[in-house]
Amino acid sequence: MTSINRFIDFNDELINAGERLRLERLARALTGMPDLGLTERQHIEFHPASNELAMSVFWRHRDAEVTEQGRLSDLYLLAAGFWSKFDLAVWREFRSETEGHALREFLRSAVLLFEELRITDAVIAERPGTEEAFAIRRRLYGEFHMGQQSVNLRRGFRADALFNHLYAVIHGIPETYASSEDELAGLIEPVLYGVFDTRSTADSVRMAEQMAPLLDGRLREDLQHSYYAVGDGLVGPKSDFHYHKGTEDREKGETGEKESVGELFSTWHAANKSEKGMHLNYELEHGRIGEGDGTGAREGREGADATSTGRGQSAADERSGVAREAATEAAGSEAGAWIKAEGFGTANESVVYREVLAEADNTAEARERIQKWREESIPHVRAIVKEMQKRIERKREERREGLPKGRLSKNPVSVLLNERPRPFYRKQSPSKRLDAVFGLLVDGSGSMADKLDETKKAVLLFHDILRSLDTSHGIAVYQEDSATATKKRQPNTLQWLHRFRDDGKDDGGRILSLEAGDDNRDGFAVRWMTSRLLQRTEAHRFLLVFSDGEPSAFGYGQNGIVDTAEAVREAEKQGITVIHLFLSSEPATARQQELFRMMFGNRSVSADSIDRFSDETLRILRKLLVLASGNM
Template sequence: MTSINRFIDFNDELIDAGERLRLERLARALTGMAELGVTERQHIEFHPASNELAMSVFWRHRDPGVTEQGRLSDLYLLAAGFWSRFDLAAWREYRSETEDHPLREFLRSAVLLFEELRITDAVIAERPGTDAAFALRRRLYGEFHTGQQPVNLRRGFRADALFNHLYAVIHGIPDRYDASEGELSELVDPVLFGVFDARSTADSVGLAERLAPLLYGRLEEDLRHSYYAVGDGLTGPKPDFHYHRGTKDREKGEAGEKESVGELFSTWHAANRSEKGMHLNYELEHGRIGEGDGTGAREGREGTEATSTGRGQSSADERTGIAHEAGSEATAPEAGTWTNAEGFGSANESVVFRELLAEADNSSEARDRILRWREESAPHVRAIVKEMQKRIERKREERREGLPKGRLSKNPVSVLLHERPRPFYRKQSPSKRLDAVFGLLVDGSGSMADKLDQTKKAVLLFHDILRSLETAHGIAVYQEDSAAATKTRQPNTFQWLHRFRDDGKDNGERILSLEAGDDNRDGFAVRWMTSRLLQRSEAHRFLLVFSDGEPSAFGYGQNGIVDTAEAVREAEKQGITVIHLFLSSAPATARQQELFRMMFGSRSVSADSIDRFSEETLRILRKLLVLASGNM
């Protein structure tokens, strides 16, 4: 993890996770893609490989209202416009034809400029409510082009100045291009008026083809700047699947190219999903290069019996008797098999993870620490346990009055006063333990190295209190292996310090084995623990996250903040209360507090110093226990 104290202010744009999630929901609604992501680039773009739309950074650092409308115009143009109205076949054919043209960037950008105007008009006609956002877009981009035009002319960038002129003409914005390039504008302008009659991408391509001979010999060099990237991600190679011998030949017989951006995204996304899953794990990780020799092969016959079988693993929880499926926390997570992260969010599609049982630290030093820390915390543990036991007992003694049946009340006046008397009462159902379960995630990234002792002490206190109250809890350390992480595979490990099925077992020695690792993928960890908590039957579910900064993993920068915020909201929608404790040697800054608010909402707590980790843990846990006991 990159400690949040090491922010680089000039190179770190603090993302508003709530706003990004809202924009993602809009993009998904407009396109019908359930897991579509939204990011930012220099220009608006499509990224089929990562299943994302990119808004432009053009709208940053402006008045909030302008930024809002500008980003909305980007999404309207991409998700409601180019998504279904842009002809990929015509675009790809034209890109191929202009590959060797000396003005290829100008001509390709001209096609996209014409397409933007055509598609904008179509979106406004279908969705009149988008008109305000597009009007602001035309005005500000018009100011940009007319402002850049004299600069480009002064520097001798004639192609860029002409492109600025194209934008101004088709949007009805006056410029000063005629004063210096009158001859060229007289040739080009009549062609531009044809853009208002364009009804397809092929029509826009036709206009560019009419421009090409007019520019030949009159423009010496191509564009110096980029103005559009919306078509770039739509022409590259297909996803880099790990095909094995023979599959590439099979692909040659498949259907031709898709005709729209939406179809391309759907196909790419489906193909990526089909290439993932446990059915490929053995071949990818344990297979050998080479062809089979054919020995032992025989012709298949209908009704033939299988020659080998496999058994699944399951076990019953000792306390409940409920069987758990193989792969759940209850069944030997120490096996350490790698699993693909299916259904853990689009930001984690290339993640594989394993669960290990931490090895206990049986050294005499560890045992001495445990004894010393427990002696220090014993008064606090006894106080909380005593308070909770009193609350539980009080609940058992409370009576429900006014019932139609049960025990007769000592003062049955209602028999005389009411037409339909209810003179009976019942005591609350007896309960010996809190109907609650706690999941604790501990950041295991490298930046935790200087806080390990105090973190272990806080986790041990958490464990001792819940163990004394016979309350179910699970504690896991999470980290990503930065050295092994690649674009297509990001290995994450969860080490169990205490499993849910361990019940009252003392795992203090496992907690003392906690070590710092590499990176942290917080949103993925929250989703993982959420899935474990949802398997529990307790009425109250709590998820605590102990971390010392922002998410930091392979390809998990700003989108990691959004992914974490989305994971927290999804958990809370399913009835899980998520609490974050920021572990730091100094009080959190205003910037850090804002970041944590974006990810965890109002339930983020900061310890002012390392020495106060245990104190804050105690305070948080007490509040949650009171909450659980009050709703029994």
């Protein structure tokens, strides 16, 4: 895992994961798209290919209230406005017609400016509660355009200065325009007054078309800056699957252009979802016209990637669900087959993963090291085991009094004093073990290389205590292969050091085989281990994450922080307690602590130094065991 110390202060934008998740849920509610993602770009944008909306970074570094209302206005405009009120067919036709125009960017930006005003008014009419956010938006963007106008005039960027003027006129903002440009502004202002009568995207396009001849020959250079990107991702299909020659025309003739952004997203998302993964090798004609001729068929070969996985039908063991887990693991863990990640969040849609069983390190050196570490930790292990056994025994001896049936109490006075006596008691149901299961995820990224010995020691202590208590647990190392990761495929390996079904087995040799890999995709790993824990029947489920920094994988920067935070919250909603231990050779900084709080809430612990890993592991594990024993 890449250390957080890699942050450069002047370029570091620490994301508030909780805030991002809240806004993402709002976007999903407004659009009705449950898997919609949210990110930030220079301008507000749509990204159908990645199923995302982008807020603008324009609202960063402002007062908290302004930032909040500004980002809300972005979402209202995108998810409640352009999503359903923007005509894609008209927009695409206009883009095509202006492709070779000298003022192409100016005219396109003007259409989007007119559309923003029209759509804003429509959203406010439908949702009056959005008015405050849009008022702040108009004021701040008005100040921006007025500040930029003088700068653009001074630099000779006449098209940009004129666009700043358009914004001011449309929004009724007083501004001072250079006298040398008054004639140019006066030519187009009569056209602008019609903006308040626009009722459709076609009306906005007609206004831009009316301006074009007025500016022809008078404005020789196009915009030097970008003001809108909301229409850029809506131009045409750029999906992961390809159309053969002639297919696009057939597709258009069959279903026609999509009318709205919402329809485009739904279709694109559904198509990509159905096309992802390894299926039969055939020529794609979009599934409607033409039949496969069999020329793309291939002979089966041993070792090919699995196309599907199966799950056994045997009933789970009443105590721990071992049979069900064994059937799931048999689908690919030991064989190491690559599986397409499904249901692991939008940030992990291109992930493929495999589960492998670590090869035990049975060398003489490894055995000596295990023996040495166990000799050092045996007093701690014995102390915790003894404490837990006493707690369990006390639970077994506790009696429930005042029952209508059972064993007769030694104090029968209640029979005489109470109108409806209950003189019986029962002992607690005998229990020989904790009704709990533990999952441990160990970061296997490259930055763990200098902490491997202490990490192995802490993991071994964790394993020995739970094994001594006969408590089910699973230990896995997670890492992503950075060398082969691409936008379409991000391979992740989850290596079992100890499986849940191997109760009582000494896997010290596997733990000693732990090695550092490349990158780490924390949110994905948390979701994967959560799915494992949910298969268990124990009353108490705990998930521990040992890591040394922030998530770091292909395309998994700030959205990795959000994805991890969301994965943790989802796990806790399903009754799984998630604990994070930060492994570092130095105490965590305030910045690091804030990041961990964003991802793991108040259940993040930091070891002050490398030699404290085992101590912190012991302390965490003891608290969790006490919690589990107190609720038996």
